[in-house]
Every structure is written in C-alpha cells, then in structure tokens.
Amino acid sequence: SAVLAAAQLAGVASGFQIHGHMAALTRLDPIVSPGLVSGHAHMFVGGTGLDSTLTTAKLRQSKCSTLETQQDKSAYWVAPPYGRNANGTWSALPNTNLAIYYLRSQPDKPITIFPDNFRMVMGGASATLANQNSDWTSFQCNNYIPKGDVTGTWNFTSGLKFLPTMDCTLIKMAIEFPNCWDGQNVDSADHRSHMSYATGPDSTCPTTHPVQVPQIVLEYEFYAEGYRYQDVALSSGSKSGAGVHGDYFFGWTAAGVAAMARALDD
Template sequence: MYWASLLTASLASTAHAAATLRFSCAQLVVDRLDPLVQPGIAPSSHLHQVVGGNAFNVTMDPDQHDMASTATCTSCVPTEDFSNYWTAVLFFRAKNGTYKRVNTMGNGLGYSNSNGGQTVYYLSSGKVTAFKPGFRMTVGNPQYRTQAEARKNPSLQFTCLASSMTRTGYRYDFPTDTCAAGIMVTVRFPTCWDGKNLDSPDHQSHIAYPTGSKCPATHPVNIPQVFYETYWDTRPFNNKKDWPTDVQQPFVWSFGDKTGYGNHGDYMFGWKGDALQRAMDANCNSDLLSDKVNCPTLKQQTIAETNKCTVKRRVKEDIDGWLTELPGVSGMSMGKKV
C-alpha cells in the first residue's frame, strides 16, 4: 500500500533524490469561512477545519494578502510555513437526527500531543519546482456522491483505523463499521503544473496528475505533492445503538454528504522566501514514526508551540453542542460578501 511506498522512498531517498517532508500542523480554527472558493463571504456555505498560518481570514486576495509577511505564527512545525490547509468537518448523525461535530486528533504515529489538525506531507521523487507566492488549489469535489465520480481523484480515501498503525483497507466512502482508533482521511493533490497560472477559475485546471510517471505536455512542471492525513476521533460514537437505522454508517461531511465521496481539500501556499524550495532540494526526509523532521535547512518549533497558534472564530454560531441541522447546510444560511 501507499504507506509502504513512503517507507521505501524514505530509505532510498539518497539514491533517488526523493523527499518525504512530513510534519504536524495543529488546529488553527474551525470556522465557516472559505477564502478560496467563496472569498469575502461570511459565513460560507459549510464548516471547515483549518491549519497553518494565522493570517487566515475571510478574504485572502493574493494581490493584496501576503501570507508569509502578514502571519505572526503558524500551527505547523516548520516556522517558515504560513500556508493554509483545510478540509470540510466531519459530523456524527445520531438516531434522533441530531448532529455532533467530530474532533480531529494528533496522528498517533508521532504527533499524539498535537491539538488536532492534520499531518502534512510534501513529497517528491526527483527535482521539483516549489510553488510561487499566490499559488492555490483544490482537489476533489463536494458534489460527488458516487464511487465512479470519486475515482476521478483516486488519492482521496478513508481508512478505518484498527490502530494508529493501520495503513490498509483504503476506501472512497465512509467506513460502515466501528473504527477502534478513529477514521483517517487522506487528501493528495496533483503533481503537475501548467507553469503559468497560480490559480484557475475552478481552482484545479492549472494542475494535473501525471500520466504514468510523466507530466502531460499541458502541465509540464513537476511540483511537490501536497498530502494531508487527518485523524478524526470517531471513538466516542462507536456504540451502534446510537446510530441511525436508515443508513449503513452515521457520519456526514459538513456540506451534507452522507456517502463520503465528496471528500476534498483546499491549499493556499504561504511559505516564506525560498524555504520550501530549499527543503525539496535538500531531499528532506522526516521520520515516519516520530515527530522528528530531518531537515536542517528549515527552522522548526515544537508541537507544544504549534498548539499555541490559533485564531478566533469569525462566525458566531454553535458548532460544539448537539445540533438539529448542519451549520449553513440544512438551513441554507450563507452570509453576504464583506
């Protein structure tokens, strides 16, 4: 499986000039904002969980908003990484129809002390060009509801964790049984860029997956693969007596998807200066079973320090109690441009 290939790449990094930069990013905020897909809208259509630099805001116009110089802290271990990484939020739907937000938790393979958030990877199998200031992208589609649609993005998957070590049994939809150690959601972005556009109207057309081992002629520039692993703490909801009887599983994404096929992720580049390029050129390879980031060229902070970097929620609404509807989705309460 892919975990095994990561280990192989790490061990063979010197020979193949591969990089496996892996680090923890604690939770920055859970809020109903989306400055990439719905810039300036508060509240946005659904809830997101966000990590990275504290410059995250309602509007992040790349021409007016320099994340690396605006942010004063980051919830990620590399202190020069002020990027923002976010996904939708997972909810549990109880038998009586009410919803409870599922918390994220630190990756059990080295990052248990992290205040939620997610593990971030930057992967390469050779020479890559780091992202430029203003670069942004999404992967996946929140409108997808079938496996055929989900397979268009084969690297967006779920793993039912029997333990923190589980790296088998990948699937495109929500697990249908209890997961002893939670549910891991993986989001991997394409690795080819058109070399011109920092964004595109759909936030995806300027990037592409390779064909075989090569980038297509339309997207000839090799870029690092951004890869998220998010651990969702579904353990408090493992009593099937509390599950609804009309579905095979009780979880739903914050945008109303009960299948899981709408899994997606958002990325805004915000590394300071040439820090990411230096790390990729140095073939940095982090320990896969500890919190050690083997990358001397990068300035780093401890996980305890990443936990201190947070921002206040902009949208004032209840997201912690038992809810009768999903924030923004069931009631269609999307805000206006600010």
C-alpha cells in the same frame, strides 16, 4: 491510487512530513467563495492569519503557524467528518492527529516550488458515489479492541475509497493533491485545471502541465468512538464521503521555500 501517506513514502524519491494541529473550524472558503460565508464548515491548518480572502503576503504575516514548521504559514483546509448526536445535532469529530507530506516523485526532473498566490482544490463537495474520481483520496478505519483493563489491540481497515461502512474508533482521511502545474497560472476558473497528476511508471507530467511541483498529501485522523457509521458525514453533507475535498493556499516564507527546496533535493 491513494494510499495513506506513510506507505506512499516508499514510492517517492524524496520528501518530508510536518505535524501540527487545527487552526480553526469555521465557515470560510477563501478559494471557492472569497469574501463570503462558505456553504459548510472547513477545518483549517497552518497560518493563523485566516480571512475570507487570502494572499501569500497576508499568510506570511500570520503571527504563527499551527504546524511544527513555523516557516510554513500556508493555509490547508478540508471538510471534516461530523457525528450526529442522540438529540439530532451534529458535532465535529475531534481531530486527534494530522500530518502533511511534501513529496517528490520525479528525481531526475527539476522541481519548482509554488509561486506567490498559488492555490488549488482537489476533489469536490458535490461529488457522489457515481461520479467521484476517488483515485487520490482514501479512508481508513481503526478499531480498538480492549483486552482486560489496560491492554488491547488495534484492527486496521485501510484503502477505503469512501467513509467507512463500519463503526470506527478512529477515522483516517488522506488527500493527495496533483503534482504537475501548467507553469503559468496560480489559479484557474475551477481552481483545478491549472494542475494535473503525473502518470506512468516514471511519474511523468503531461505536456499540458509540464512543471513538476511538490505533491502535497494531507493525512488527518478523527476520533469517532460512540458514533455509528450511519451517523457520520462530512461537513459538506456527504454521507458517503464521496464529497471529500481539500484546498491549499501557498504561504511558505522565503526562508522556508529555500529549506523546502533543499529537503526535496536530498
């Protein structure tokens, strides 16, 4: 099940994390609606060469990446949380921190780095409390409790399947992408079927998706102080948070791919 990535690292063979900041907040979705305006805003991280259509070659031509690892010009995007203001307008909650993890869970089996033009989607904007599979997403509510002028303590409520039903100083959102690939298709009609999750105590890939690839985990933090929990929703309109979803388009440079492979072999 989904846990915040820092805790999850204890259960994997190897991995690394990359910190960064937002590249853009815009109504684009180059995987689900290429060439069109997206139905809702997405927060993009990674290569700055964003467009309504993407290729790995186009991403590699980005002038820079908003990630500390400049060799990673991939595009990552999510539907971020918004807060409703007193006048009825909505504002994106400020993104205060983000980390992207690359994990290897099967140390005794080969790992394949994503091919050019690989893309995938995890979750769905239209999911509801009744039908969402939340095993691979989670939320955390962090509350600052002041004590005097300069000191205070933090209270953490973690492992939430949906947006917190309590007021929060910070909201953390974690999304775990699948780590088993069918070995053939860089995409599929629903942008999901070419991928699956490893299962069991040995993290085994299913026979339908036998190729282990790095598991990507997004961990984003947002500042929610001043908003009641009833006034927080994802940009897709999901008030429960069941519609949490993440998208990935591969854009590592050739040198970056080699460095990633070495890091995951350690």
